[in-house]
Amino acid sequence: MSEEYNRMDFDKYMVPCFSPAPFIPIRAKGSWVWDQNGKDYIDLAGGIAVNSLGHVNKYLKKALKQQLDKLWHIGNGYTNEPVLQLAKTLVESTFADKIFFCNSGAEANEAALKLSLKYAANFYGKKKNEIIAFNDAFHGRTLFTVTVGGQPQYSAEYISLFANIIHLPYNNLQAVSSHISEHTCAIIVEPVIGEGGVYPADPIFLQGLRRLCNHFNVALIFDEVQTGAGRTGSLYAYQQYNVEPDILTSAKGLGGGFPIGAMLVKENWAQVFTLGTHGTTFGGNPMAATVANSVLGLLDNKLFEGVKQRNVWIIKKLSLLQEKYSIFKDLRSMGLLIGAELSMHWKGKAKILTNFAAEEGVITLIAGPNVIRFTPALNICFRDLQEAFIRFERALIRLKNS
């Protein structure tokens, strides 16, 4: 098969909303990826923070294989054992009392936003329908979530469809307290802005949002689609901020490479989604739940400690590269969600740098035009990191000489 298809077929047959790399990966293991020509790459992107335990993880594979022989899909007219186990684990290890499962981050956010609108309408009337979101936020690509996101390049054509969404500056509590009112029904916020440039929240910002939400009876939604499932060095980032949301959304790393989304909620919010008011066909299917159970089974304190050690290692490495080449102006991170912002001289060149990096055999991400983002597997070994940054340094030299 590898002979038969090439990158040109993408342009020929696929909707051009992506522009994939010129090479086609065909195989991967741990933090290594191989393309059609047998060239190897070290993966510091992890499929955009998804392959949280590396490619083809042996424990995940074993669990999936066992489930493969039992039950793939049964629909929500029946429950199943893997999903019950997953819900129980999430309830026992977080603030949440109830879980709703779906298939992606956007879908989890749709559920959270719908739920908060419905909750407000039920208890306070239809005038309480305003959503506060933040500039540079990313919440997904469905019609609703894209307008809640704070990136006009994704949403400008659709924004007029939903009038009651306001975008305020991130980490600016004053802006929120001046704006919030009894008409506000939800605040949705990423504890670390991911896609929009890797900006961790100030603890006082999230604490302040919690206070304001309590005061105005507003649902506080943490979008932990990217920061969740161990990415920041705890199961969810809120646990390090010591601020509990009312609703939390999870996806990406939760499935370790298998599509799954989840909305975690407190009891009183959960009760608003009464029979028939929300749903999904594939959500909570036994295959996805099985692999997520294995992922959660591997996320323990030892792994979280390892995430923090890897963060320290990578930040040190990036600081050394910064001293040597003066290409970055800011390094921002929480756990293994790491952003390196390019300095003025290299503004807008993040994509070019990731292209050089791939040519040198290391896969990295961008977070907007000026930030290189690293979201490797949480268990990437130090030997692989060492080799990855030797390759990344070669890419920096190429950028410097370009």
Ligand SMILES: *Cc1c(COP(=O)(O)O)cnc(C)c1O
């Ligand atoms: C990726 C992401 C989403 C969207 O998730 P999908 O699975 O692509 O729908 C939502 N919020 C955040 C913070 C994300 O990083």
